[in-house]
Amino acid sequence: MAIRFARSKSITHYVNKNLGFxxxxxxxxxxxxxxxxxxxPAMKRKTSLSDPDNxxxxxxxxxxxxxxxxxxxxxxxxxxxxxxxxxxxxxxxxAFTPKLRFLPESPEERVPCYxxxxxxxxxxxxxxxxxxxxxxxxxxxxKMVTLQVMDTVFYEAQRQGRISFYVTSTGEEAINIAxxxxxxxxxxxxPQYREPGVLLWRGFTLQEFANQNFGNKADYGKGRQMPxxxxxxxxxxxxxxxxxxxxxxxxxxxxxxxxxxxxNACVVTYFGDGGTSEGDFHAGLNFxxxxxxxxxxxxxxxxxxxxxPIEDQFRSDGVVVKGQxxxxxxxxxDGNDVLAVYNTIRVAREMAVTEHRPxxxxxxxxRVGHHSTSDDSTKYRPVDEIEHWKMVRNPVTRFRKxxxxxxxxxxxxxxxxxxNVRNQLVQAIQVAEKTEKPPITDLxxxxxxxxxxxLTEQEASLRExxxxxxxxxxSDVPI
Amino acid sequence: xxxxFQGIGTTASLSTSNSFDSKRFQFPSxxxxxxxxxxxxxxxxxxxxxIGGSKGRGTSPLVTSAVASKAESxxxxxxxxxxxxxxxFEALREGLEEEMIRDPTVCVMGEDVGxxxxxxxxxxxxxxxxxxxxVLDTPIAENSFTGMAIGAAMxxxxxxxxxxxxxxxxxxxxxxxxxxxxxxxxSGGQFKIPVVIRxxxxxxxxxxxxxxxxxxxxxxxxxxxxxxxxxxxxxxxGLMKAAIRSENPVILFEHVLLYNLKERIPDEEYVLxxxxxxxxxxxxxxxxxxxxxxxxxxxxxxxxxxxxxxDPEVIDIRSLKPFDLYTIGxxxxxxxxxxxxxxxxxxxxxxxxxxxxxxxxxxxYLDAPIVCLSSQDVPTPYAGTLEEWTVVQPAQIxxxxxxxxx
Numbered sequence: 001m002a003i004r005f006a007r008s009k010s011i012t013h014y015v016n017k018n019l020g021f022x023x024x025x026x027x028x029x030x031x032x033x034x035x036x037x038x039x040x041p042a043m044k045r046k047t048s049l050s051d052p053d054n055x056x057x058x059x060x061x062x063x064x065x066x067x068x069x070x071x072x073x074x075x076x077x078x079x080x081x082x083x084x085x086x087x088x089x090x091x092x093x094x095a096f097t098p099k100l101r102f103l104p105e106s107p108e109e110r111v112p113c114y115x116x117x118x119x120x121x122x123x124x125x126x127x128x129x130x131x132x133x134x135x136x137x138x139x140x141x142x143k144m145v146t147l148q149v150m151d152t153v154f155y156e157a158q159r160q161g162r163i164s165f166y167v168t169s170t171g172e173e174a175i176n177i178a179x180x181x182x183x184x185x186x187x188x189x190x191p192q193y194r195e196p197g198v199l200l201w202r203g204f205t206l207q208e209f210a211n212q213n214f215g216n217k218a219d220y221g222k223g224r225q226m227p228x229x230x231x232x233x234x235x236x237x238x239x240x241x242x243x244x245x246x247x248x249x250x251x252x253x254x255x256x257x258x259x260x261x262x263x264n265a266c267v268v269t270y271f272g273d274g275g276t277s278e279g280d281f282h283a284g285l286n287f288x289x290x291x292x293x294x295x296x297x298x299x300x301x302x303x304x305x306x307x308x309p310i311e312d313q314f315r316s317d318g319v320v321v322k323g324q325x326x327x328x329x330x331x332x333x334d335g336n337d338v339l340a341v342y343n344t345i346r347v348a349r350e351m352a353v354t355e356h357r358p359x360x361x362x363x364x365x366x367r368v369g370h371h372s373t374s375d376d377s378t379k380y381r382p383v384d385e386i387e388h389w390k391m392v393r394n395p396v397t398r399f400r401k402x403x404x405x406x407x408x409x410x411x412x413x414x415x416x417x418x419x420n421v422r423n424q425l426v427q428a429i430q431v432a433e434k435t436e437k438p439p440i441t442d443l444x445x446x447x448x449x450x451x452x453x454x455l456t457e458q459e460a461s462l463r464e465x466x467x468x469x470x471x472x473x474x475s476d477v478p479i
Numbered sequence: 480x481x482x483x484f485q486g487i488g489t490t491a492s493l494s495t496s497n498s499f500d501s502k503r504f505q506f507p508s509x510x511x512x513x514x515x516x517x518x519x520x521x522x523x524x525x526x527x528x529x530i531g532g533s534k535g536r537g538t539s540p541l542v543t544s545a546v547a548s549k550a551e552s553x554x555x556x557x558x559x560x561x562x563x564x565x566x567x568f569e570a571l572r573e574g575l576e577e578e579m580i581r582d583p584t585v586c587v588m589g590e591d592v593g594x595x596x597x598x599x600x601x602x603x604x605x606x607x608x609x610x611x612x613x614v615l616d617t618p619i620a621e622n623s624f625t626g627m628a629i630g631a632a633m634x635x636x637x638x639x640x641x642x643x644x645x646x647x648x649x650x651x652x653x654x655x656x657x658x659x660x661x662x663x664x665x666s667g668g669q670f671k672i673p674v675v676i677r678x679x680x681x682x683x684x685x686x687x688x689x690x691x692x693x694x695x696x697x698x699x700x701x702x703x704x705x706x707x708x709x710x711x712x713x714x715x716x717g718l719m720k721a722a723i724r725s726e727n728p729v730i731l732f733e734h735v736l737l738y739n740l741k742e743r744i745p746d747e748e749y750v751l752x753x754x755x756x757x758x759x760x761x762x763x764x765x766x767x768x769x770x771x772x773x774x775x776x777x778x779x780x781x782x783x784x785x786x787x788x789x790d791p792e793v794i795d796i797r798s799l800k801p802f803d804l805y806t807i808g809x810x811x812x813x814x815x816x817x818x819x820x821x822x823x824x825x826x827x828x829x830x831x832x833x834x835x836x837x838x839x840x841x842x843x844y845l846d847a848p849i850v851c852l853s854s855q856d857v858p859t860p861y862a863g864t865l866e867e868w869t870v871v872q873p874a875q876i877x878x879x880x881x882x883x884x885x
Contacts, residue, residue, distance in 0.1 A: 188634065190630070219667065220666075220667045220669060221665055221666060221667040221669075222667040222668070224664055224665050224667065225665045229665065231665075231666045231667070231669060231670070232669070233666075233669040233670060238633065238666075238670065239662060239665055239666035239667075239669065239670065241657060241658055241661070241662065241665070242657075243653060243657050243658075246626060246653065246654060246657060246658055247630075248623075248626070249620075249622065249623035249624070249625075249626030249627045249630065249654070250626045250627065250629050250630030250633070250658070251630060252623070252626075252627045252630065253626065253627030253628055253629060253630030253631035253632075253634075253638075254630040254631060254633065254634045256612075256615070256627060256630075256631050256636075257630070257631040257634040257635060257636045258634070259612065260584075260586065260612060260613070260636065261635075279620070279622060279623075280622060280623060280626060282620075283618065283620030283622065283623030283624075284623055284626070284627075286618055286620070286623075287617065287618060287620070287623055287624070287627060290618060291615070445668070446663050446664045446667065446668040447663075447664055447702055447703050448663075448703065448705070448727045449671070449725070449726035449727050452705075452754070452801045453754070453801055453804070453805075454801045454802075
């Protein structure tokens with residue numbers, strides 16, 4: 001994938017240890033040190049949001065910290081060192097500098113991406129990673145295969161005209177399954193639309209997927225949404241809503257709700273590289289940081305937003321660097337490496353829950369399939385690029401090599417699994433096709449808690465029309 | 480001006496319903512409205528006031544009248560009059576606080592609602608009592624804190640979102656339309672969104688075009704939401720409570736110029752119905768439908784009209800979506816003439832929809848075409864004199880009634 005990256009010219013390294021705002025923030029330390037010890041106690045901004053007893057005291061402190069009168073331009077440190085002269089500004093002390101300097105628009109090196117297995121499924125280095133048990137590994141692999149087969153079969157069904165629309169997750173199976181595997185069942189998931197793997201992991205059956213795609217009576221959404229707009233309260237998976245990035249501020253809200261209830265769960269929300277351009281991304285991350293909400297933001301950077309490549313989407317070093325702008329701890333991971341993703345999400349979740357902070361994870365991958373069944377991506381990108389990622393960097397084959405090397409998988413099992421899943425899917429589609437559509441009443445229910453007067457009127461009017469023109473009304477839709 | 484009227488007016492209009500031809504159109508029973516039916520929360524339309532006098536919250540029986548009752552006698556001193564006096568923004572706060580005490584899942588979010596107490600002081604004092612988390616100060620991103628409220632509501636909280644000015648909620652239109660109104664439906668009923676979105680709107684005193692918007696006309700089409708407009712301290716508190724208790728998303732429209740209205744409201748707890756209109760002044764000659772601030776312009780015009788010998792019936796429609804066609808219909812059948820007075824623009828405003836609804840349902844009862852007085856289709860100018868002329872004035876209302884009743 002050709003990514004043009006503007007290298008910075010000879011700008012001096014911007015990480016200046018003297019700058020008051022930047023403290024050390026390694027992944028090991030439990031908290032970031034933002035302030036030096038010379039700041040008077042009144043300025044310190046304690047994280048009191050989770051501690052109700054401290055609230056009244058913190059209210060007083062908040063007002064104190066924004067008092068402009070206390071600002072002295074030259075507060076000398078006790079040892080009179082001229083270098084620590086600074087401005088006592090809300091949020092911390094800012095040191096002065098006689099040299100005009102700009103933060104470079106892009107760092108010298110791109111943020112490295114965490115990876116555990118190489119392209120052949122061999123563990124890279126001696127750096128230990130959390131070993132995954134056979135059971136979990138095999139389950140992850142089977143679910144990835146299931147997702148692949150499901151995508152193929154439903155895509156074919158759409159091309160045959162049996163469902164109206166479908167969106168594949170080809171190339172992103174690892175992100176889907178491995179991240180789901182690293183979460184707990186009561187973590188609440190707010191998807192964009194390319195994450196059915198999470199539902200698959202949590203036990204959504206192929207029949208349930210088919211029901212939603214066919215919009216029949218058994219669909220939990222009661223046939224009201226397009227295909228692939230799955231949603232299941234029981235699986236803690238919010239219903240997919242088409243507009244991009246609207247789920248991001250909602251995720252902050254769900255985390256807020258969890259904080260009020262003092263739950264030990266976290267919130268996970270997914271979005272693509274294109275979604276990070278939306279205003280909702282900016283504000284959702286900002287809110288989550290300000291509120292110290294336990295959200296894990298997972299960006300599936302798959303290189304394309306329909307036909308917009310990422311160099312037309314943003315000019316930053318991907319999405320990972322945007323986290324720091326909001327005060328959010330971020331990391332970048334190889335999205336096609338199952339074990340890396342699994343480990344990253346597991347650690348991110350732990351941090352979010354125990355430290356009550358948001359985490360941003362950028363998973364690099366590639367959207368092998370078209371954006372949806374309404375798209376033909378060969379029109380805007382070279383076919384050999386697609387082939388390269390499909391063959392050489394396929395996450396499923398890569399993980400398969402590792403699992404097979406451990407003796408947990410075999411060719412026969414592969415064959416059996418694919419055959420079984422395909423048969424189940426074909427069966428599920430046939431059942432879903434034959435199942436009745438939702439009745440006319442469902443057109444008017446759930447708009448409100450109970451139907452309003454104008455809706456009742458409209459329903460009566462519609463029924464009358466149907467009765468009068470019954471020959472024009474489809475016979476497979478019950479009244 | 481205080482808005483205190485006889486509760487009898489309400490029952491009088493109900494009793495005339497028997498004389499109507501019910502075969503012309505089917506009206507669903509009054510009971511099948513959107514309100515939930517918990518045991519002691521059954522909100523009735525007739526006057527069902529229980530004389531209590533206790534100040535206990537939540538334990539005392541509910542006052543269930545749609546309008547405040549007139550005080551016993553004006554000659555008694557203030558101390559012995561029932562109820563307590565307060566301003567409209569205090570009434571909103573009282574309603575909000577009572578609901579926050581009653582239900583720990585009720586929370587407030589918006590810009591400057593916490594320590595600052597809200598731009599119009601509706602949430603003053605709440606942050607100190609309930610904490611930073613339950614009364615949340617948000618960064619300036621309307622789409623996002625509305626989205627946040629939706630996410631929180633889907634997981635069990637009951638957020639009250641404050642827009643500093645209704646006009647800013649245009650930034651939240653995406654979340655309100657695509658998610659707030661739709662997610663209960665598209666999720667097949669799995670997730671409900673009991674949010675309340677409130678804030679001041681309407682034309683103020685020289686606030687400029689961007690701060691003088693009437694959002695009710697933009698939001699009225701969104702399926703899945705309810706809209707109500709309050710106009711007096713009594714109905715402000717009652718509607719606030721009803722909106723919070725409702726399982727549907729409700730948008731509560733307040734008006735910038737009405738926050739300092741003073742009225743005496745009952746001590747007992749009361750909740751109003753979200754789908755009911757309020758009979759402000761019963762009459763015989765013409766039905767004047769209005770809401771929010773225009774109610775006061777209409778009442779001022781009514782004084783002039785009464786002196787001139789007319790008997791206007793004034794109804795504050797309160798419920799902007801859905802319209803209370805029951806009360807309105809009964810009135811139209813009695814007077815046969817309708818005048819709508821609103822602050823919305825002429826094109827696509829609440830008045831336009833109301834005209835269409837009345838024409839559709841009550842065409843045969845009208846003796847004259849419906850007249851709708853609304854603001855012009857212009858942005859509200861800053862200059863005071865110009866601004867005054869974009870808002871319907873009592874003199875215009877008087878002229879319109881005279882023409883209608885010729």
